[in-house]
Amino acid sequence: MNNSYHHGDLKNALIRAGIEILSKDGVQALTLRQVAKKAGVSHAAPYAHFADKQALIAAIAAEGYRQLYEKLAAAQESRVDALARLMAVAQAYAQFAIDEPDHFKITFSGVVEAEKDYPDYVEQSKRCFALVMVVVTDCQSGGILEPGDPELATVSVWASIHGFVQLMLANQIPGALLAQYSMPELLSFHLNPFLRTNTQP
Amino acid sequence: MNNSYHHGDLKNALIRAGIEILSKDGVQALTLRQVAKKAGVSHAAPYAHFADKQALIAAIAAEGYRQLYEKLAAAQESRVDALARLMAVAQAYAQFAIDEPDHFKITFSGVVEAEKDYPDYVEQSKRCFALVMVVVTDCQSGGILEPGDPELATVSVWASIHGFVQLMLANQIPGALLAQYSMPELLSFHLNPFLRTNTQP
């Protein structure tokens, strides 16, 4: 395989190159031709592995979910009680968005459009949701979160974290708050209403 | 003014054309040249009113915030008690995102990048935030929301609504929930944890 003409693992190399471009130059620089160049390959080579640019973006988004899952899993495994796990997951979620804002944005940009189906992306998103749901249901069992439909509770918690992070990435959090509180503090305050043991500032 | 050569109100016509394109063909069709064509003008004419494409997008985003403000204000003015106003604002927020998903996405796409400043966009976003904050503080006074830093509470409520809407637009709400509950129900359940009179399902 791995000679000068055939790359060997071009598909994954393109995904890696795309993520690197997102990280270094942002989403407006994510170009099929730049991705190909960074992978050391001609500008049309990606078409051997991806139907179009959207398919590559879907793969990058799926990889985003995969990396997010790893971060969430790692953050959660190192804690014992349910509340600490929930908070660790929230912090890790926000941290991923802060560390890789453009990769995060692409992951949640609504890649999956009605007609086209990207099974890997869907699978990774469900896997991530399932991880959060386990933590949420544990919190419900432990009396930390209100009881009720676990899927609904998970959506609530997820949406709250996600919305906070989105507003942060869109620079819509008032500067006064950012000056007064640290990001983990803000996120902690933000999740407080969900907990049965409220300790609001 | 309004002869064949000089348009008369091209700047606003371009913004309107852009919004119409967003509404009809989506964000990937939002092109300077298409906007110019829809406004009946040559493809470089926009540069007399906007420094670049991003500046036009910023204007469209500011107009998005303006329209959102109108919807929120209208929804809120027709209610008397604070809780009903809060819920009406949340529903109107979600409805705007459902009615004009691409305009909504662009409005919250993080147009304002560190270096460049778009004062109108910033002003409109602050105006919207202020409106929500009034409703939130009224709820706090009425014992409907927990007391505490009103700016913080507003960010919390806003972020929760916004995150739910974002996940909805990104097709990340599990289909099982969408099948079981209506959108207003889901949003209502979602905001329940913030209320002091919890009535969860």
Add this chain to the structure above:
DNA sequence: GCGAAATCTTTACACCGTCAAGATACTAGG
């Protein structure tokens, strides 16, 4: 009323996504 400024058109350029045709390398069947 005239020169300056604002507005719009035309032309041009580099870059983009995508397709078609051809070159190269791997792989399976004889």
Add this chain to the structure above:
DNA sequence: CCTAGTATCTTGACGGTGTAAAGATTTCGC
């Protein structure tokens, strides 16, 4: 092993895109 087919990659081309420069047309300040 050898050959045919297939997968992979290159090259070249096309229309569309953002943007800059130069010129045409209209408006506006003095």
